[in-house]
Amino acid sequence: MNGLLVGRSAELAGLLRALSSAADGVAGVALVGGDAGIGKTRLAAELAAEARTRGFNVLVGQCAELGDALPYLPLADALRGAEPAVREAAAAHPMLGQLLPGTESAPSAGLTQQRLFGSLLGLLADVQPVLFVIEDLHWADRSTRDLLVFLSRMLQSERVCVVGTYRTDDLHRRHPLRPVLAELKRLPTVTSVELGPLGAGEMADYVATLGEIDAQSLGLVVSRADGNPFYAEELHAAMAEGDSLPDELASLLLSRVEVLSEAGQQVLRAAAVAGRRVEDDLLREVSGLPLAEFEEAVREIVSRGLLKVRGHGYAFRHALLQEAVYTDLLPGERTRLHAAFARLLTSPAELAHHHLASHDLAGAFAASIEAGRAAERVGAPAEAHSHYDRALSLWERVDDAARLAGTSRAELAFRSAVMAADSGDKHRAVAQLRVLPQTSEVSERLAYYLYETDDEAAAAEVAERAVESADEPAALSRAMATHARTLLWGPRHQEVEELATKALELARTAGARDAEVGALLTLATSVELRGDMHRAHELVEKAMAGPTGDLAMDLRARFHHARIHYEQGVLEHAAEVADDGIRLASDAGLMWSTYGTDLRFLRFLIHYVAGEWDAAETMAAGFGARVGTVPEAILSSFALFVEVARGLPVVESRLSWLRPFWSDPLASYMSRGLAAEHALWHGDPATALDHVRAVLAAQVPGDSGNVRMAAIGLWALAELGTTEGADELRAQARLAVESGPTGAGGHLGPEGRAWALRVEAEWHRVHGRLDVELCRRVTEAFGYGFVYEAARARWRLAEALLAAGERHAAQAEWEQAREAAGKLRAVPLESALLDFGRRARFGSSGGQTSVPQGELTAREAEVLRLVAEGLTNREIAERLFIAQKTVSVHVSNILGKLGVSTRTQAAATARRLGLLP
Known part of the structure; x- marks a missing residue:
């Protein structure tokens, strides 16, 4: 290290703050940019030296100018140069060993990038506190860029600080690092440090x-x-x-x-x-x-x-x-030296680079194919796709290419397309598969990716072609299973069961366990949609009967097994299956894979429904409020269930991060639905209704989720004192109950049926009627184990009982609701119950309270007369030339003084007491 660090005290202080935060359990990322030679490496070295004095394990890895040729190069570099204790800890995570020289394994059944990322998270947790420095990000391969984004979003409470350096003068307009930096710099945990020239002094x-x-x-x-x-x-x-x-x-x-x-x-x-x-x-x-x-x-x-x-x-x-x-x-000198390295190297990626630079096309071709296969083994599908595409570009220029490749051109192009899809570029995969000879295998994958890109009509057509062209049982079973899946939610849904059943029989004959399980799960979903829950349970049980050899499929089976029990209210069994799936995902490093994530949010919901809110809140902390993709936004939105119900201050921050993702229907349904409840608890029913209407506009008519959304919307209308739109909301809920999204009949589990009853009760409440028996049915319907919703139902039941003159019964329901809300620390609900209890004068001598007219202010008496005429808050505000919110306050005071809970009851009581002309 030359000389002292001069002129960089402010920049170093910023990095040290990030390091200190990491030491305190708030993970962070720092991005250090500047021109070549400006002092980025020197600054990072100073930070690393300070980190070591603070007891940090320091990992330093460097990207190389080979770019995408060597996936995860800086991670492998950092592990090679790590302290013995860190290398020993890394040995407990076999996926990390794949990055080291001389280590190979058979290709796994996909999702290896997620496994590698999960393994790295495990290692960082094992050896924290950690400073991980990645130098020269402008040369980073695609997988390293993915890794940087992953760490920036997933590291939350770990004692880990990640620092990346990059050259600003190398970032041309289309440089692949540019969008990554733009995305990461928006995150509050990312510190951006730009090194400018030193001043003359x-x-x-x-x-x-x-x-x-x-x-x-x-x-x-x-x-x-x-x-x-x-x-x-x-x-x-x-x-x-x-x-x-x-x-x-x-x-x-x-x-x-x-x-x-x-x-x-x-x-x-x-x-x-x-x-x-x-x-x-x-x-x-x-x-x-x-x-x-x-x-x-x-x-x-x-x-x-x-x-x-x-x-x-x-x-x-x-x-x-x-x-x-x-x-x-000189050109010849460069070619000869590249050729010399190619003769001595064993790494396929490096060989491909040096062979190509030395104009050895056959060598570059063979090495590119081997480099692609090696990239597949370490979970780097983007790099595998790049290597395979390079080989494809050389195919016509190499003699005897098929022999060198050990495969046909079509088969190589197929693998390239699969790798493109695995790296997230399904449109590229579709484009590559379209130009290949349409064998059954190609058509089946093409249909699968078309379905994933929401082109369901084209997916069904191509899947049908895959079925017609299949020439052996295993291929036919996979094609039929995919075809059935493409029809599941469309107008031909009635064909799904027959297709899936045939796929199932063929898969069993051919010994294709993956196709068998896929067909079982599609069939289970189909019969579940038409209400045959016994059959759906049987099918999912069979899907769980044994491993498929495909971890993704095994996790998918566990998810559906847990989900179907959850939706039937069998919470204990659902929890056991979900826990088993989460353990499998954790052991395989798949916690952030699709079904690893789905199993975790399902387990969160089970905690939430069962009233295990401390455990749910602990899980929610791992979901992350800082999101950058739709899947992250959906997962993050689940945390709002407990955060809104407990009135936690993090709600506003989480909603601000989720707001950009409201164009996605599921992200909108989850987060805006809970944003509506948040608004209602804070006395803003108009905003709540806006959220509800926006969500319903984006939902498929007949979707079961519309039932819960309609109930929230009716709650908002009741608070606004208007019936406008109430019938429409009830109609949307009834459509979901009676028809379902396919129009062939809906099916709701216990929770869905309870929400449907709540819709009816809320519709009556909007119209000023509190139906005791209907409120009691809602309470009983949620009594299967949904602690929070049962307490909310008792709140409404207590109001209905009080309005019917059954004071003692009302107080008994109110006390049970208060006890549940207190145990859950559901502050908004508990506050609402206390307010209702004060207005009802629970705890005082029995009987309805007589309120002398003198206890009402002149303005309250004026408002009461207009309430009795049936005017809404808005109409009263216009009549009296006051704010609508002021009217709401007056109405609340009137209800409290009269000891009633609805406007209709207030009018009746006022007439009985002679308070109205």
């Missing part, structure tokens, strides 16, 4: 730390370095050696190389072809020098500060130097 101080220099030379260095510390170092070194100052930086850098001996220049040129780093034995072989001469040349290079010793090899002191030396190579 700071630069003079810095140059002075490099060694003695006279005033004239100091002035020249400061003026020529233009605020760049690396330039200053090079200029200072050149002047110290008596060299003149060249005009261009490249000339300056190469002037340092030209003073080397011929052997030194030969070794440095070979090192430049290797990249930023190179192993000692590899460099010695490629240089072609005898051992003694090679070692002397390296010693000379290192002594002049051009290469640094790093591990068992060497690294260029700065990337600019490596680039300058590489660019200065």
Whole structure:
């Protein structure tokens, strides 16, 4: 480390704050940008040194100019250079071992990127506190960029600080890092540090730390370095050696190389072809020098500060130097050196790079295919797709390509498409599959991806073609299972059961367990939709009978098994199955896979329904409020169930992060529905109704979720004192109950039936009628184990009983509701119950309270007369020229003084007491 850190105290302080936050259990990310040579690495090194003094485990990994050729290179680099304790901990996570040299495994059944990410999270948790530095992100491969985004979003309470450095001058308009940086910098946990040029005074101080220099030379260095510390170092070194100052930086850098001996220049040129780093034995072989001469040349290079010793090899002191030396190579010299490295390397990705650079197309072709297969093994589908596409581009230029590849061109293109889909680019996968010969396997995958891109009509058509072209049982069973899935929610849903049944029979005959389970689960969903729950349970049980060899399918089976029991109110069994699925996902590193995530939010709901809110809140803390994708937004929105019901201050912050994702129907349904309840608890029924109407407008007519949304909307109308829109809300709920989304008949579990009853009760409440028996049925319907909703139902039942004159029964229901709300710490509900109890004067002598007219203010008496006429709050506000909110306050006071809970009761009581003309 040259000299002292000068002129970067503010930037270092920002990074140290992030480090301190991590030490306190608030994970964070810092992104350090600046031009080449501006001091990013120096600043990161200073931070790493401080982190070590604070007891942090420090991991430092470097991206290479090979780009996407080597997936997860900085992670592998960091693990190789880690302390023994960290490497020992990493050994407990086999997926991480796949990144180290000489380690291979058979390809897994997909989702390996999620497994790798899960394994890394596990390692970081094991060895925290951790500082993980990723240098030169401008060269990061796609999987490393994905990893950075993953860590930025998923790290929450871990004692981990991630720091990434990148060159701003390398980020052209279409650079793939640009959108990643833009996305991450919006997160509140991400600290952005931009290093600008040092000022003249700071630069003079810095140059002075490099060694003695006279005033004239100091002035020249400061003026020529233009605020760049690396330039200053090079200029200072050149002047110290008596060299003149060249005009261009490249000339300056190469002037340092030209003073080397011929052997030194030969070794440095070979090192430049290797990249930023190179192993000692590899460099010695490629240089072609005898051992003694090679070692002397390296010693000379290192002594002049051009290469640094790093591990068992060497690294260029700065990337600019490596680039300058590489660019200065003659074309033939560059080709020969690349070929020499290709003869010695074993890494397929590096081989592909060097073969292509040396114009060995056959070698590049074979190595690209092997690199793609290796990338598949370590869960890097984007890189696998890139390697396969490179091989496809070379296919026509290579003799005997099929023999070299060990596969046909069509089969290679198929694998490339599957990898594109696995990396999230389903549109690219669709485009590649469309131009291939439409075998059953190709058509089945094409239909699957079309369905995932919401092109259900095209998916069904292609799936049908896959069925027609299948020529063996296993392929036919998979094609039929996919075809059945594409029809599940469309106008041909009545065909699903027959298709899925045939797929099931064929899969069993062919021994295709994955297709068998897929068909079972599709069939179970179909019979569940038409209300045959006994049959649905049987089918899901069969899907759970044994492993499929596909972890994704095994997790899918567990999710549906737990879900179907949850929806039938069998909470204990649902919890057991969900816990088993979560353990499987955790052991396999799949906690953030689709069904790993789904199992966790289902387990959260089970906690929520059962009244285990402390456990639910603990789970919600892991969901993350800071979201950047639709799946993250959906998962995060589940946390609102407890946060809204407990009135926690985090609600507003979480909603602000979820708001940009309200264009997605499910994210909108979850978060806006709970935002509506939040607004109602805070006395804003108009906003609540806006949320409800927006959600219903985006939902499929007949969807079961519309029942709950209609109930919330009717609650808002009751608070607003208007019946406008009430009939429409009840009609939408009834459509879901009677017809369902396909129109073939709806099916609701216990919770759905309870919400349907609540819709009816709320509709009557909107019209000023409190039906005791209907409110009692709602309370009983939620009594299967839904602690919170049962308490809310008792609140309404108590109001109805009080209105009917059954005071003692009303107080008994009120006391049970208060006890439940207190145990749950459901503050908004508890406050509403206390307010109702005060107005009802529970605890005082029995009988209805007679309120002398004098206890009502003049304005309250005026409002009461208009309430008795049937006017809404808005109409009263217009009549009296006051704010609608003021009317609401007056009405609330009137109800309290009269000891009633509805406007209708208030009018009747007022007439009985002679308070009205």
